[in-house]
Amino acid sequence: MVAKLLDGKKLAMEIRTHLKQRVQELKQKGVTPKLVVILVGNDSASRIYVRNKHRAAQKIGIETKDIELPQEITENELLAYVKKYNEDDSVHGILVQLPLPAQINAEKITHAIAPAKDVDGFHPVNIGHLFMNDPHALPCTPHGIMQFFKKYNISLMGKHAVIVGRSNIVGRPMAAMMLNNDATVTITHSKTKNLSELTRQADILIAAIGQAEFIKKTDVKPGAVVIDVGMNRNDKGKLVGDVDQKEVAEVASYLTPVPGGVGPMTIAMLMEQTVKFAERGVQNVDGEVSNG
Ligand SMILES: NC(=O)C1=CN([C@@H]2O[C@H](COP(=O)(O)OP(=O)(O)OC[C@H]3O[C@@H](n4cnc5c(N)ncnc54)[C@H](OP(=O)(O)O)[C@@H]3O)[C@@H](O)[C@H]2O)C=CC1
Numbered sequence: 001m002v003a004k005l006l007d008g009k010k011l012a013m014e015i016r017t018h019l020k021q022r023v024q025e026l027k028q029k030g031v032t033p034k035l036v037v038i039l040v041g042n043d044s045a046s047r048i049y050v051r052n053k054h055r056a057a058q059k060i061g062i063e064t065k066d067i068e069l070p071q072e073i074t075e076n077e078l079l080a081y082v083k084k085y086n087e088d089d090s091v092h093g094i095l096v097q098l099p100l101p102a103q104i105n106a107e108k109i110t111h112a113i114a115p116a117k118d119v120d121g122f123h124p125v126n127i128g129h130l131f132m133n134d135p136h137a138l139p140c141t142p143h144g145i146m147q148f149f150k151k152y153n154i155s156l157m158g159k160h161a162v163i164v165g166r167s168n169i170v171g172r173p174m175a176a177m178m179l180n181n182d183a184t185v186t187i188t189h190s191k192t193k194n195l196s197e198l199t200r201q202a203d204i205l206i207a208a209i210g211q212a213e214f215i216k217k218t219d220v221k222p223g224a225v226v227i228d229v230g231m232n233r234n235d236k237g238k239l240v241g242d243v244d245q246k247e248v249a250e251v252a253s254y255l256t257p258v259p260g261g262v263g264p265m266t267i268a269m270l271m272e273q274t275v276k277f278a279e280r281g282v283q284n285v286d287g288e289v290s291n292g
C-alpha cells in the first residue's frame, strides 16, 4: 500500500477563501477581526508559527498585532499585556505562544486570557466545555486535524484512535474531539509501557511527541490513518515530523506530510476562530439593538 497524502496546504487554502468572504461581510458592518499574538523569547516552532500566521491573516484581511517580548520578562509584566488586550474591545483574539520561559507560570497566563478571546481554546473553562461535548472554543491543532477527517470522509465512529502525547495543546484536546465523534480513544505518553503494541492497534494514529521520525513502519497497522503533528529539526537542520514518513507511507492508508499537513491547518483554524469571535461580537451588538 502507498499512503494517500492528506494535503493541508490545499485544504487550508479552501478554508481561507471562505474566511475571506466572512471577513468582507464583517468589514461591511464596520468590524475588522483583530488577533493579538504575544511571543516571549525565541522558540523555533513558535517562530515558524508566528511567521506563517501573519501571512495567512494578511491574505484573509484579518488584522494582527505581534508583540515580541524578551526572554527575561516577568510574569506580572506579561500579565499586564494580557489584561490590556482583554479590555481592548477592538481585539477579538489573544494568543500567547507556548512554551513560556521558566520564570513564568504558563497556567497563570492561560487562566488570565478572557475565555471569549481565547483563540487557542486553552482556558480551563473552554477545555471544560470541550470535554463535556459542548465546545465554545477549539484548540487549533486538533480542530485542524478534524477537518481532514471531514474532508476525506474518514469516519471515526467506533474506530480505535491512539494518540501519542498528552500535552494540553495537542494530545488531550485531540482525545476529547475524537471521543466526541464516537471514536474509542487511547492516550499514550512517555510512561506508557509497550507503546508499539498499542500504536499497532490504531485505526487512526496521532503522533504528537516532539521527537524526530519516532514512529516507524513497525509501529503502524497496515491501512491505518496516520496524522503527523511533529515539527522537529533533524541532524541536518531539516524540518521533519514525529513520523518516519518514508517508511510509514508504505503501510498507512492516509498520511499527513510535514511540512504541508497539520501545520497549515492549525493556522487556518486560528484564523477561523478569530473570525468566529469577531462575528459573535457583532451578533451581541445586534442583539442589544433588537432588544432595545
Ligand atoms: N503542526 C502543528 O500545528 C503543531 C505542531 N506541534 C509539534 O508537535 C510536537 C508535540 O508538541 P506538544 O504536544 O506541544 O509537545 P510536548 O513536549 O508538550 O508534549 C510531548 C508529549 O509527547 C510525550 N512523549 C515524549 N516522548 C515520548 C516517547 N518517547 N514516547 C511516548 N511519548 C512521548 C510526552 O509525554 P509526557 O507527558 O509523559 O512527558 C508528552 O505528553 C512538537 O514537535 C511540536 O513542535 C505542536 C503544536 C502545533
Ligand SMILES: Nc1nc(=O)c2c([nH]1)NC[C@@H]1CN(c3ccc(C(=O)N[C@@H](CCC(=O)O)C(=O)O)cc3)C=[N+]21
Pocket (backbone or CB within 6 Å): 045, 046, 048, 049, 052, 095, 096, 097, 098, 099, 120, 140, 141, 169, 231, 239, 258, 259, 260, 261, 262, 263, 264, 266, 267
Ligand atoms: N499558544 C500556542 N498555540 C499553538 O498552536 C502553538 C504554540 N503556542 N507554540 C508553538 C506550536 C507550534 N505550532 C505550529 C503551527 C503551525 C506551523 C506551520 O505553519 N507549519 C508549516 C511549516 C512550513 C514552513 O517551513 O514554513 C507546515 O507544517 O507546513 C508550525 C508550528 C503551533 N503551536
